[in-house]
Amino acid sequence: MPVSVLLILGMGAAVGFISGLFGIGGGFLMTPLLIFLGIPPAVAVATQSAQIVASSTTSVLGALRRNALDHKLGAILVAGGFVGSALGVWFFAAARRAGQLDLVIVVSYVTLFTIVGSLMLKESIREFWHRRKGGTVRLRRKAGEHAPYLGWPLRMRFYRSKLYVSVIPILGLSLFIGFAGALLGIGGGFIVVPALLYIFRVPTTVVVGTSQFQIVCTTLVALILHAVTNQAVDMVLAILLIVGGVFGAQFGARMGRHLRAELFRFLLAILLLAVGLRFGLELVLQPEEPFSISVQEVRP
């Protein structure tokens, strides 16, 4: 692949910086960038998962040291994530065989980013408005007031997270994240963290560590499955992305401590919407070259 090494390193650092700034994985930015650069979507998605493994390993180790991890909740999330990951890789291979992988990836990105981006934008604008009027920033919902699906059967007690909820919605969430992660080359932190925080009301102290634990485990499985089933992992590209990302993220994190939370969310929402829009355009605009060749098999 004739792509400049310095460009990849620089991009890795820039995305790492942004991910450190927002405290997110950065896969959702890096994979689209790689695709826009002309790297085949299959390779971009599969290789990016290696970078996610590296960055979440860093945060899981940090969380372990601070004991900011709910092992039981993490294990349940990982169980669902494994199944989701395997399904995602299988779906990825099937779509690739049918010649529609690019379409699947682009459509999923557009959908996911538009939904999550607009939700975040709405939230941050409302928050901003409240603060302007001098009202309370966020109304904490009262205890005992739960969404009905949290009371489904198979309830389990999670002491660290101060939770007593049904396993089914947790498994469902992690299944979805595993699936989306394997298919799109994202860790899914930007979905898991808000979901755990706002839907399950997991205490903020363990949310990030636990979600990163799930991400590192499921992405690890996705990475190996991608290498075996799709042979789309590029080790050299992965190392470049990791090296760039690791350093960028540290500087981003340092910078992030001086940024205000709602400004954070607003910027992130704009970022998500922009990437979604860029993908949407690709889908709608008439392609310059409607034909494409794909190599099914090589006979040396």
Place this chain on the structure above:
Amino acid sequence: MRALGLLLLLWAGLAPARAETLITSLSNHRVLINSNYTGTEIAVFGAIERDAQTVARATAFDVVVTVRGPRQFLTVREKERLGPVWINQEQQKFPSVPAYISVMTSRPITEITSVQLRQRQKIGLTALVNSNDFTTDRNGADRPFRDALYRLKAQEGLYLEDERGVTFLTPDIFRAGIPLPATAPPGNYDVEVTLFADTVILARTTTNFELVKTGFEEQVGVIARDWSLFYGLATAVIAIFFGWLANVIFRRD
């Protein structure tokens, strides 16, 4: 190079006599390329030997050199509009096509021989791409896909035609350079040399060379293909190692 030409001449003199005999030789039968390879060229030398009984021809000889690379199974897809979006719809399979084709001629191919003969004998890139063994005929529906394959491969520099690619050093000795771009895949390459005079084929020889990739990147590629589980695990270990390293270096507490 000149010495090789002379050698060929000598050899041509010793060859058994027929009306017209074609003798060809490649400068190399094995091309080794490494990861910072930017393309190379292989030379084909040829000599035309005429026995004592054959009268000299009024017209000059023409030579067509056709090089075919290793075979690939390709699918060409066409994006079409479906509602507001463009998606891959129609497709055409090309079960066994050369990954690389180059045709070098001593003169524009249209001047060398007739359309019928070109099509029947598969002389020239257009005739090759339009031949029946490339893909199945679908009453003209296959045409845009054949054209697209030609166009896309030509953009990559893998399908090429050079109408001045063969040079006659003397009326009986010629030379052609086969360009091999960096994107040329490893494998066996067949070189077919056809001798024409007055639009008729007089002789044909075939020979081949092998393109072998060496170096780090190729090695990695082989491991990724043949040892995919090991490759995946190794990548995972590297990723975890870097993650751990970052944690140690940038420890904040």
